Amino acid sequence: MVNETLNLPAGQAGLKNGIEILREDCLRPLQKWGRSTLIWIGFLLLVIGWGLYCYIHQLRNGLGVTAMRDYVSWGLYISTFVFFIGISHSGTLVSAILRISKQEWRRPITRSAELLTFVSLLFGGILPIIDLGRPDRLANIVIFGRVQSPLVWDVISICTYLVGSTTFLFLPMIPDMALCRDRLTVCDSRFKKFRKWLYTKMALGWKGTKSQWHTLELTMTTMTIVIIPVAVSVHTVVSYIFAMTLRPGWDSTVFGPYFVTGALYSGSAGVILGMAAFRKLYHLEKYITLKHFDLMGRIQLALTLIYAYLNLNEYWIPAYKMATAEGRLLTDLFYGSYSKAFWTCQFGTVMLPIIFLAIPKLRKPLMISITCIIIVAGAWVKRYLIVVPTLLHPFMPIQEVPESWSSYFPNYVEFSVTAACLAGIFLIITLFSKLFPMIAVWEVEDGLKIDYDKQAAIYLRTKREEEEAKILEDRLKTGSETIQQPA
Amino acid sequence: MTMKRIAFAITLTGLFYCIVIDQGHPQTQGKSESTIELSYYKKADMTKTAVAIVKVRRDSKFVPAKNAKVVFYVMHENVQRLLKSVNTNNKGKAVIVLQKDLPLEEDHSFSIVAKIENDSMYENAEEYIHYKDANLTLHLNPHDTDRIVTARVTEVGNDGKEIPVKGVELKFYVQRMFGIMPAIEANTISTDEKGEATLVYPKNIPGDSAGGLTVVAKIEDNEQFGNLENKAVTSWGTVLEAEKDPYPRSLWEPSAPLPLILSITLMFGGVWCSYFFIFFHLRKIKKGENILL
Numbered sequence: 182m183v184n185e186t187l188n189l190p191a192g193q194a195g196l197k198n199g200i201e202i203l204r205e206d207c208l209r210p211l212q213k214w215g216r217s218t219l220i221w222i223g224f225l226l227l228v229i230g231w232g233l234y235c236y237i238h239q240l241r242n243g244l245g246v247t248a249m250r251d252y253v254s255w256g257l258y259i260s261t262f263v264f265f266i267g268i269s270h271s272g273t274l275v276s277a278i279l280r281i282s283k284q285e286w287r288r289p290i291t292r293s294a295e296l297l298t299f300v301s302l303l304f305g306g307i308l309p310i311i312d313l314g315r316p317d318r319l320a321n322i323v324i325f326g327r328v329q330s331p332l333v334w335d336v337i338s339i340c341t342y343l344v345g346s347t348t349f350l351f352l353p354m355i356p357d358m359a360l361c362r363d364r365l366t367v368c369d370s371r372f373k374k375f376r377k378w379l380y381t382k383m384a385l386g387w388k389g390t391k392s393q394w395h396t397l398e399l400t401m402t403t404m405t406i407v408i409i410p411v412a413v414s415v416h417t418v419v420s421y422i423f424a425m426t427l428r429p430g431w432d433s434t435v436f437g438p439y440f441v442t443g444a445l446y447s448g449s450a451g452v453i454l455g456m457a458a459f460r461k462l463y464h465l466e467k468y469i470t471l472k473h474f475d476l477m478g479r480i481q482l483a484l485t486l487i488y489a490y491l492n493l494n495e496y497w498i499p500a501y502k503m504a505t506a507e508g509r510l511l512t513d514l515f516y517g518s519y520s521k522a523f524w525t526c527q528f529g530t531v532m533l534p535i536i537f538l539a540i541p542k543l544r545k546p547l548m549i550s551i552t553c554i555i556i557v558a559g560a561w562v563k564r565y566l567i568v569v570p571t572l573l574h575p576f577m578p579i580q581e582v583p584e585s586w587s588s589y590f591p592n593y594v595e596f597s598v599t600a601a602c603l604a605g606i607f608l609i610i611t612l613f614s615k616l617f618p619m620i621a622v623w624e625v626e627d628g629l630k631i632d633y634d635k636q637a638a639i640y641l642r643t644k645r646e647e648e649e650a651k652i653l654e655d656r657l658k659t660g661s662e663t664i665q666q667p668a
Numbered sequence: 669m670t671m672k673r674i675a676f677a678i679t680l681t682g683l684f685y686c687i688v689i690d691q692g693h694p695q696t697q698g699k700s701e702s703t704i705e706l707s708y709y710k711k712a713d714m715t716k717t718a719v720a721i722v723k724v725r726r727d728s729k730f731v732p733a734k735n736a737k738v739v740f741y742v743m744h745e746n747v748q749r750l751l752k753s754v755n756t757n758n759k760g761k762a763v764i765v766l767q768k769d770l771p772l773e774e775d776h777s778f779s780i781v782a783k784i785e786n787d788s789m790y791e792n793a794e795e796y797i798h799y800k801d802a803n804l805t806l807h808l809n810p811h812d813t814d815r816i817v818t819a820r821v822t823e824v825g826n827d828g829k830e831i832p833v834k835g836v837e838l839k840f841y842v843q844r845m846f847g848i849m850p851a852i853e854a855n856t857i858s859t860d861e862k863g864e865a866t867l868v869y870p871k872n873i874p875g876d877s878a879g880g881l882t883v884v885a886k887i888e889d890n891e892q893f894g895n896l897e898n899k900a901v902t903s904w905g906t907v908l909e910a911e912k913d914p915y916p917r918s919l920w921e922p923s924a925p926l927p928l929i930l931s932i933t934l935m936f937g938g939v940w941c942s943y944f945f946i947f948f949h950l951r952k953i954k955k956g957e958n959i960l961l
Contacts, residue, residue: 325925327922328924329919329924329925332761334932348943352950355953386954396953397953399949401946403946404942407939407943624861
C-alpha cells in the first residue's frame with residue numbers, strides 16, 4: 182500500500198500520526214461510561230421492563246388484551262415488523278452496495294449501517310412471534326410448514342438474512358477487535374476482564390499477517406456479493422405475505438419492488454440519523470464529514486424519487502378503476518377516517534424530502550437529520566397504513582361481530598411492547614458503541630493510506646515534472662550555447 | 669273465625685312447603701334433575717346391547733350427564749335381577765352387553781330396567797324397555813346380476829319354532845367408510861306374510877377395488893323388537909379404481925410443486941453454501957493457517 186522507500190517531508194510521519202489520532206479518537210468513547218450513558222441505559226431498561234410486563238400479561242390472558250380482533254389481526258406489531266425489516270436494508274445499501282461500487286467515502290459509516298441492520302432485523306424477527314397468541318407453537322412452522330406458504334419463505338429468508346448480516350457485521354470487526362485487544366485491555370476501562378476475554382475471542386487470533394488479510398478480503402468480498410440478493414429477497418418475501426393474500430390494497434404486482442425501494446429509502450434515512458448521532462455524541466466530525474451528509478443526501482433524494490414513482494403506481498392505478506372493495510378502501514384512505522394520516526404521510530415522506538434534499542445547502546447535518554426523522558416516522562406510519570386499513574375492508578364483511586371490532590387503534594399493551602422493542606434496539610446500539618469502535622478503524626486507515634498514496638503519487642509526479650522541466654531548461658540553455666558555438 | 673284461622677294456617681303451610689321445602693330440596697341436596705333414554709340393539713354378529721343415555725337439566729336445557737352411575741336390571745318373573753352398573757361417558761352414554769343367557773319370559777320377551785339410584789350428583793331416575801327377541805336374516809346371491817336382497821324377520825314362538833313377522837319396517841343401506849348410506853331414496857320396506865322384504869340394489873354403487881360391497885338391513889326403533897341389524901358382503905359394487913395420484917404436486921395441495929422446491933433450495937442453498945465457505949475460512953483465520961498463499 183504505502184511506498185516504503187518514499188521519503189516525503191513529514192509524509193510517513195504525518196500518516197502514522199494521522200492513524201494514531203484516528204485510533205485514539207475511535208477507541209476513546211469505549212473507555213468512558215458517563216453518567217448520562219448510565220441514565221440512558223437505565224431509562225431503556227425501564228421501558229423494556231414495562232414492555233416485558235405487558236407481554237407477559239398478553240401471554241397469560243391472550244391476544245384479547247390487545248386492541249386486535251377478528252377484523253384486524255395484524256396490527257401495530259406486524260406494521261412495526263415490516264418497518265424494522267425495512268430499516269434493516271441500511272447495512273446492505275451503505276455497506277454492501279457502496280463497497281461493491283468502490284465508493285471510498287463509505288468507510289467511516291459502514292459499521293453503524295451494518296449494526297443498524299443487525300439490530301433492526303433481530304427485533305423485526307421477534308415481532309411476528311409477539312403477534313402470535315401461542316408462541317410455544319412456533320416450531321410448528323418448521324415441523325408442519327408448507328413450502329408453498331409465503332410465511333415459510335419469510336421465516337427462511339429472515340433467518341438467512343440475520344445470519345448473513347451478523348457475519349457481515351462481524352467480519353470487518355476482526356482487525357478492530359485485535360486493536361481493542363491490544364490497546365483497551367491495558368487501559369483503565371470498565372469490565373476489564375470481560376473486555377479482554379471478549380476482544381480476544383472476537384479477534385480470532387488476528388495478527389495482521391498477509392494470509393489473514395487475504396482471507397478477510399476474500400470472505401468480505403463473498404459476503405458483499407451474497408448479502409445484496411439476500412436483503413432484496415427478504416423484503417420481497419415480506420411483500421409477498423401481503424401481495425399473495427387476496428385482499429383489497431394488497432393484490433398488487435408492484436408490491437415487491439415497492440417494498441424493497443421503501444426499505445432502502447427508510448434504511449438510508451436511518452443510516453443518516455445514525456451518522457449524525459454518533460458524529461455528535463462521539464465527536465467524530467473529522468471522519469464523518471459534511472461530504473458524507475451531502476453524498477448520503479443525494480442517495481436519499483434518488484431513493485425518494487424512485488419511492489415516489491412506485492407510490493404513484495401503487496395508488497393511481499387502483500384509484501383510476503375504483504373497483505368495489507378496492508374503491509371502498511381508497512375512499513377511506515383518501516377522504517375517510519385515515520385520510521389525515523395518509524395525506525400527511527404522503528406530504529411528509531414524499532414531497533417534503535424531495536424539496537429539502539434537492540437543495541444542496543440543506544444537505545447539512547441538522548437539516549438532513551430533521552428530514553430523515555420525518556422520513557423514518559413517516560415510513561412507520563406508512564407501514565401501518567398498508568396493514569390496517571386493508572384488514573378493515575375485507576371483500577366479505579365478517580358477520581355477527583360487535584360494531585367496535587370494525588375499527589382499530591392500538592392499545593397500551595401494543596404500544597408498550599412495541600416501545601420495548603424500540604428500546605431494545607437503542608440499548609443494543611448503545612452497548613455496542615460502548616464496547617466496540619463505531620467506525621471501522623482499519624477501513625478508515627486504509628482510506629488514509631490510499632489518500633496518502635495518491636498524494637505521494639501526485640507529489641512524485643509534480644517533483645519529477647519539475648526535475649524534467651529543469652533538465653529540459655538546462656538542456657535548452659546548453660543547446661542554445663552549443664548552437665551558438667558553431668555560429 | 670276459627671275456619672278462617674285454619675284456612676290461613678293451611679295457606680301459610682302450603683306457601684312454606686312450596687318456597688322452602690319443595691324448592692329447597694334440590695338446593696340442599698345439590699342434585700340435578702336427570703332423564704334416561706334406554707334402547708336395545710341386536711347387531712349383525714348377534715351381540716345384544718342395552719344403551720342408556722342420561723341427560724341432565726341445565727339452564728332449561730337437557731345436556732349429557734357425565735359420570736352418572738347407571739344400574740341395569742333384567743326383569744324375570746316380576747323379579748329384578750342386577751345385571752351391571754356402568755358410569756356414563758362424556759356423551760352421557762352407558763352401554764352394557766347382554767349375555768346370551770339373559771333370562772327370557774315364556775314368549776321369548778325380556779325387560780331391561782336402567783336406573784340412577786342414590787347418585788351423589790343426579791336425582792333418581794328410571795327407564796324400562798320390553799322387547800321380544802327376533803331374528804333378522806339376509807338372503808342374497810352374490811353372483812346375482814339382478815342384485816336382489818331379501819331380508820327376513822322372524823320371532824320365536826312358544827313352541828320354539830320361528831314365526832315370520834308381517835308388517836315390520838326394514839331399511840336397507842350400504843356400508844361406507846364412516847357410516848351407512850341409504851341404498852335407494854325410499855329405502856323403507858315392510859315385510860310381507862312370509863316376514864320378507866325384498867329390494868333390488870342399484871347397479872351403480874361404488875364398491876372397493878374388487879367391487880366388494882356390504883349391504884345392511886336394519887329395523888330401527890321398532891316397538892316390538894327394538895333395533896336389529898344384519899349385514900352381508902357382496903360383489904355388486906362398481907370396481908373402484910384407486911386414483912394413482914390423488915394429490916398431485918401443486919400450490920394448494922399438501923405437496924409443493926418440484927420447481928418451487930428446487931428454486932427455493934437452489935437460492936437459499938447457494939446462500940448457505942457461501943456462508944459455510946466464509947465460516948470455514950474464519951476457522952482458518954483463527955488457526956492462523958496460510959490457506960491462500
